[in-house]
Amino acid sequence: MRVPLSWLREYVDLPAGETGRDVAARLVRAGLEVETVEQLGADLKGPIVVGEVLSIEELAGFKKPIRHCFVNVGDANGTGEPQEIVCGATNFAVGDKVVVVLPGAVLPGPFPIAARQTYGHTSAGMICSTRELGMGDDHGGILVLESHLEPGTDAIELLQLVDEVLDIAVTPDRGYCLSMRGVAREAAAAYGLPLADPALLDVPPANADGYPVKVADPAGCDRFVARTVAGVDPSAQSPIWLQRRLQKSGIRPISLTVDITNYVMLEVGQPLHAYDRERVNGPILVRRAEEGEKLTTLDGVERKLSVEDVLICDNSGPIGLAGVMGGASTEILDPAAGPGTTEVIIEAAHFDPISVARTAKRHKLPSEASKRFERGVDPDAARAAAQRAVDLLVLIAGGTAEAGVTDIAAPHPLRTIQIAADLPDRVAGTEYGRETVTRRLQEIGCTVIGADVLEVTPPTWRPDLTDPYDLAEEVIRLEGYDNVPARMPTVPPGRGLTEVQRFHRRTGVALAGAGYVEVINYPFIGESLLDALGLDADDERRRTVKLVNPLNDEEPSLRTSLVPGLLGALRRNVGRGNTDLALFETGTVFLPKAEQKIAPRLPVDRRPVEEELAALDAALPNQPRRVAVALAGERLPSGWWGKGGASCWADAIEAARTVARAANVELTVRQSQLAPWHPGRCAELAVGDRVVGYAGELHPRVIKALNLPERTSVMELDLDLLFADGAQRVSGPTVSSYPVATQDVALIVDSAVPAAEVEAALREGAGELLESIRLFDVFTGEQAGEGKKSLAYSLRFRATDRTLTADEASAARESAVAAAAARTGAVLRGA
Incomplete structure (x- = not known):
């Protein structure tokens, strides 16, 4: 959200000397993420004034159009005489008001302006486009101003060329800050100043004369406000102040009606949509899409609709994707291409955030409206936003607001949260007091009653406040995270590492000492990799724990073995020229239980009891810890001393023995068969009668499928089983002085x-x-x-x-x- 400081000052009376960086520091202290403070017009220097074109002489004989102009700049040039300027643009005429940069001025760049001889004439200044003034990227021609402006008027102030813009990264839980109203509320709280709320407007009540609307899906649309303005001048242009505020906020001006809806959205936070009433066929209906329906949106793309999409319809069918984008059939007409729109229906509605988010993602159609709806829009702001848009259309376009007001609203029960008055004190470890807690909650719009236990009703624009700890966080952030005392926690006397931790460390040290390099891989796996390993359809390692929201659709499960990830690391190293490799990894694998339970939601206001922790553990998959190694290339390097030795299955078995010695157990090695190992070069590793792992050379088909070096060998052991079978403390060997x-x-x-x-x-x-x-x-x-x-x-x-x-x-x-x-x-x- 881009916030011009000059606009913000309309709602909060900030101290005169406060700069954008000062305001940004206050907002950051209050918990907002201000990424940058952009200085607009920092290197701009006048005189830059309004000029009236008095005459234009077309100069011939040049490869491009050249015009010799005389421009009235009033007394700005010190003489009152017309200013002689040579210009190459052709989109202005005699009588137009333009922006003139006089000699001595500096444009953004910096680009100093001076009088010079060009094309056989003196050019004492420059007639500017929007890009040359730093107002945008449009370089299609000269900026033509409103006709009523007086020549010589300071254009720097008129066009608001000097300003500071705060670029705020709005987190998903603070959707209300995607508006000037929301940011102003935060600034008012940060400075302790009153807020001039732009949504506090006198709005007429709903009546039966409003445009007919029916909401067939209250779950998808719980509020719909419609207002109508007639007699709109289709040729009316957006005033400079409105265009500049849109440009500074990162939105390109399009036409007056569209600009007004965008302006109100930025101001109040409520997305609006405008329909050409003459192109709307009958009453408006809000419903879900039907199978096979299509809609051509404003971007000219025909979209196949899903039955989950919420639509705005008339008698002809869909005319808009609710909360995302309107349809082309009812858009506001451009007067340059026809008669233009004279009657406008303003829609201000509140749509289900999840439905809007899914529709925008499904159609790959993110918009400024959907970005706000999916984060939560204030349903009570719809009436004020519609009224504000109507007022601006009447003021600027000369329209007439019709008396009819449509307001369909589903009942919204108030959410009340009980919070102990000292909860923020206990959370932050400091003392705020009940009065401070009450005041801070009221500053964010909450209604607060009570003494020791407060009954708090969050405002409608804060759907993220659902828990007492949410309210405690609001108090703490507004009081300042930097005021929370920093105290070192009391650490109980240490007992050192546990025996399991000691064993895990011994394992890593032993393998590293044997020449292996440790790697850490992501714990994700996919069916294609299990297929490449040659696992049978009924192999237990194919029973995986599926992720609800995987990072990669090709790896949607948690690993049941360390071998796949280790082989991937080995393949990447070989691809980068490392041919002699000995890698190892220790980590957990995830084995689903026969009956997987649902994890309970633990409380946040107390420590979970033993029964709750047991239920949580019961819902988790089994997670044994394992160690695996992978070898390829030479185990003993070649050199001047002679030929080295290639790694083989015996090295993988020796790695298992190295781990077994760290566990103080005796490992039994016997021949076996198990994928992905070579059937004749696979060893089963056991302690007593219990199998704890496998080692050997990979099957040639696996090596080919995974593009691995020939004779690649791997080993995998269950460390939990080794530790259970071994002594908890490793003892040294008995040494005898007698001969053998x-x-x-x-x-x-x-x-x-x-x-x-x-x-x-x-x-x-x-x-x-x-x-x-x-x-x-x-x-x-x-x-x-x-x-x-x-x-x-x-x-x-x-x-x-x-x-x-x-x-x-x-x-x-x-x-x-x-x-x-x-x-x-x-x-x-x-x-």
């Missing part, structure tokens, strides 16, 4: 037997003396036998209190082999 006894064993097993199962059996059979076990060789071939494989393990035995004898080490080895034979059918190789 190493025993190797090679076992023949069926090819289908997992090596992890053989290792578990050996570990169980070896007993407490076993310090570590390592698989160092896997062999298949004729020597192993058909359908068999040889697994060679290195077993390290050590005691904490003595040196083991050879017999003790051999006995432990034999026990381990026996356990493996019993559980897996293993046979000692060479036996």
Whole structure:
């Protein structure tokens, strides 16, 4: 909302020395967002006066029209003689009043003006267009003024060329500030001055002689005011003061009737629409659109209407989109193109904000009217706005206001809010007092009664005030947020990080120490990405939590896995030339419950009780925390020392072991199959009998679908399950000073037997003396036998209190082999 300071002073008697920046500072302190203060005419310097064209000589022999003019500028030039000026514009004639810039003046730019010789004549000044005066971008010709103006009149003051304009970013809850009336109310409260409300007009009551109107949809239109003006002079032009106020407010003047409706909208905040009465066919009807109806709007576009659109209709059908834009069939006629409009119907209505917002969005047709309706318009301002438009038409266009007044209004029950008088004190942590609270609420238009508990009735232009805390916020902002004391909160004695937090930090530090780089991705996912991962239709990871209002229509759900986002980050890095990558991410995934409940609305005037918090938790999806890694390119870099090593599935499994060590658990790795991993290079990660994640190389089809590097490997683990299985505190290893006894064993097993199962059996059979076990060789071939494989393990035995004898080490080895034979059918190789 652009607010000219000169216009604002009509409603609030601001101190004479107050500048635009001073006013902006006060409004910002009151909670408005003043983005800029534009200085109009700051580099303008006179003399700039009104001139009367006395004669025009057309100069021939030039490539473009050139005119040698004599202009009467009164005594502004010091001699009273006509001013000689050469001009290239042709849209003015002898007798016209124009704006003349005399030598010594400076135009915006800055552009100094001096007398000079041009086209064989002396040009002592300049006849100006609106753009040269800084009034707008129109450079179609010379600005022609009203005929009654006296030559020599100061044009700077006449055209209001010097002014300050405040550009205010109006937030959605302060729609009343999309008007001079609303901003003036804020300025009056900020300065403690009275407000001259432009909506306080004497308006005749409704009567039966008004233009016939029927509202068939009270939910979409709860108020409709219609007034009629006859005998309007179609050739009447908008006066300079009206045009200038529109221009400063960012609206282009069009014609007198349209300019008046725009002016009143800016002044009072009530959008208006004007109809040519001679083109309206019968009574006006407000209703919803019917299937298949169409309307050609004022912009000349034929629009297919929705059954949700509220329409203004006559006997011929739709003549306007309610609250958005009028129809072309009843628009005010331009007198330059025909006889012009002489009888005008003024519409001032109040439409449902949601309906208007949806209609404007559906038709991609934002307008100044819809911008105001969707933020909330004062329904009680309709009568005053219609009266103001009628008065201006009568005053400027010589029309006659007809006695008939149409005012159809649905009942509006008053909203009363009870608020404790000390609530603003408790919210802000300071003391305002009941008198201050009452005064500030009355300044914004509320009716206040009561003592300790106030009964407050918000004004009709503040639909955003619905809660006691809304009223408390109004008091606090008007008293000044800078006056709210800043106190450090009392912090209870700290207990440090929780064990879960310590574990999460250890996980990140461990992976970073292993050469991984942490990334953070958006938690959104779409069906197309799940398809690319090759997930089956009944895969649990396809059961997602859908967002009501997603940021991206292609990703309308919350993630059920960290892998998709991590692969997206890896693909973006590869596309930017980073080919050797090791990325990791920790974060929550969102798993819907079998029966999803609706979240309750928690109170704001107290702390929620345990039952309310439990109901809120029950409505949330399960959100386990996970960790995932993705690798591509070289894990060990190549260099002068030799060829490096490419990352593979084994690195992804080792990353899982790194996380498991941070959780103080032993990870079991066994072969598995699960999308999106390669069926022959996928490992299931378990702690005991519980599966906690998967790791391995991606399926080639997934790599192709997502355009990833070959042999890309990923791993994903459930950190909550790891923490539940691990010790809450990580303890250091037991160190023995006695020597180690190493025993190797090679076992023949069926090819289908997992090596992890053989290792578990050996570990169980070896007993407490076993310090570590390592698989160092896997062999298949004729020597192993058909359908068999040889697994060679290195077993390290050590005691904490003595040196083991050879017999003790051999006995432990034999026990381990026996356990493996019993559980897996293993046979000692060479036996």
